[in-house]
Each structure stands twice: as C-alpha cells, then as structure tokens.
Amino acid sequence: RGLISLFMLSVMLFYAVLPVSAEISGCRVYSSCKNDKKLIALTFDDGPHPKNTPVILDILAQYGIKATFFEVGSNVEYYPDVSRRVIEEGHEIGNHTYTHPHVKNLSLAGLEKEVEKCEAAIKKVTGKAPVLFRPPEGVIDDAVKVMSTDREYSVIIWSVDTRDWAGTPTSTIVGNVMKNVKSGDIILMHDYVTKSCHTIEALKIIIPRLLDEGYTFVTVSRLIEEKK
Numbered sequence: 001r002g003l004i005s006l007f008m009l010s011v012m013l014f015y016a017v018l019p020v021s022a023e024i025s026g027c028r029v030y031s032s033c034k035n036d037k038k039l040i041a042l043t044f045d046d047g048p049h050p051k052n053t054p055v056i057l058d059i060l061a062q063y064g065i066k067a068t069f070f071e072v073g074s075n076v077e078y079y080p081d082v083s084r085r086v087i088e089e090g091h092e093i094g095n096h097t098y099t100h101p102h103v104k105n106l107s108l109a110g111l112e113k114e115v116e117k118c119e120a121a122i123k124k125v126t127g128k129a130p131v132l133f134r135p136p137e138g139v140i141d142d143a144v145k146v147m148s149t150d151r152e153y154s155v156i157i158w159s160v161d162t163r164d165w166a167g168t169p170t171s172t173i174v175g176n177v178m179k180n181v182k183s184g185d186i187i188l189m190h191d192y193v194t195k196s197c198h199t200i201e202a203l204k205i206i207i208p209r210l211l212d213e214g215y216t217f218v219t220v221s222r223l224i225e226e227k228k
C-alpha cells in the first residue's frame with residue numbers, strides 16, 4: 001500500500017508541474033493563447049493553393065505580418081513552390097494530415113500514417129518539420145490526443161471561426177471577426193476552398209482594421225511562447 005500511495009503521489013506531482021494547457025493526458029490543445037499584448041494569429045487551412053495562397057501571401061507581405069498555414073500533405077506535393085514561399089517569407093506551416101480525412105473514421109494507426117506522410121511532405125519541401133497539428137474539422141478524439149502527445153505536436157483549434165469555406169459574405173466575415181476578436185485569439189480561415197469564397201476580400205478589410213485597433217499578427221508558435 002505504501003508503494004501504491006507513493007506511486008499515486010508521484011503521478012499527482014507529475015501532473016502538478018505540467019503547464020495549464022496540458023489537461024488532456026499530457027496533450028497540449030490550444031484554441032487561443034491569452035496575452036496582454038494584443039497578439040493574435042491568422043490561420044489558413046487546407047492549402048497550399050496555386051492561386052489563392054500567393055495572393056494571401058502578397059497581402060500579408062504588404063502589411064509585413066506573419067500567419068500560420070495548416071497544409072494538407074498531398075497539396076504540398078502538388079504545389080511545393082507555394083509551400084516553400086510560405087516558409088521563406090517567415091510564416092509557419094502546421095500539419096493538417098495528408099488527405100484531409102474525417103478523423104472520426106480513422107484508427108490511431110490510420111491517423112499516424114496521415115500525420116507522418118504530411119510531415120514528410122512538408123519537411124521535404126521546406127526543410128522544416130512542423131510542430132503544430134490541426135485535425136481536420138477540429139475533431140479531437142483519443143487518437144488525436146495519443147498521436148499528438150507521442151509526437152510532441154501542439155494541437156491547434158481556433159477561437160474565431162470566419163466560416164469562409166461556406167461561402168459566407170465578406171461583410172459577415174468582417175463583422176464576425178471585428179465583433180468577437182480579443183487578445184490571444186486564433187482566427188480560422190482557408191486558403192483552399194473548392195466553392196467560391198470571400199476570404200481574400202475579407203482579409204483586405206480585416207487586416208488594416210485590426211492593425212488600427214492595435215493588434216499584432218504573429219505565428220501560432222509565437223502566440224504560444226507569449227502565453228500568460
């Protein structure tokens with residue numbers, strides 16, 4: 001019994017020293033990162049896209065701001081030059097699986113394969129292995145928790161959803177962001193959408209307005225470092 005309680009005590013101590021974000025069995029999940037410096041992160045999912053991503057990169061460069069792109073491994077293989085440009089211009093690339101499957105339909109082994117293949121594609125093209133993972137549709141199940149803990153990925157969800165992928169009108173996207181934004185937010189947008197979308201038009205309005213309000217755009221890894 002002495003041994004058992006000693007074991008329990010060491011388990012409790014182990015969890016007590018972990019950071020606050022590590023509630024889920026050692027898995028680090030962030031939907032925002034509180035800070036008092038008005039730092040926020042723009043994130044773009046599902047690319048790279050041969051046309052949209054370069055336009056978005058041009059807009060980000062125009063304002064000298066950094067963002068995070070959660071890329072799909074198969075798209076990285078189709079458009080390696082676009083991924084390379086993302087990294088060369090100081091943005092961050094996160095892992096968003098290889099084929100963008102429904103996570104709920106995957107076993108742990110299936111998810112690991114998806115993550116591994118995407119990681120390999122990103123590393124091959126950019127020379128950098130991603131440290132952030134965003135599950136498709138933001139689904140966090142046990143497989144995602146186990147995989148991300150084993151592979152030391154931070155799991156990144158979002159706190160502001162623009163719903164740009166659903167064809168949401170520009171004014172609604174802008175209103176949604178401007179009404180809800182606060183320091184530490186992670187904003188979800190998409191650079192690869194198959195139907196028509198207003199991401200780029202909205203971005204052109206949102207960025208200067210948020211800069212006017214004193215916000216600074218940083219990559220998600222930087223946002224995590226600056227967490228209070």
Ligand code: ZN
Pocket residue numbers: 045046096100136137
């Ligand atoms: Zn996605």
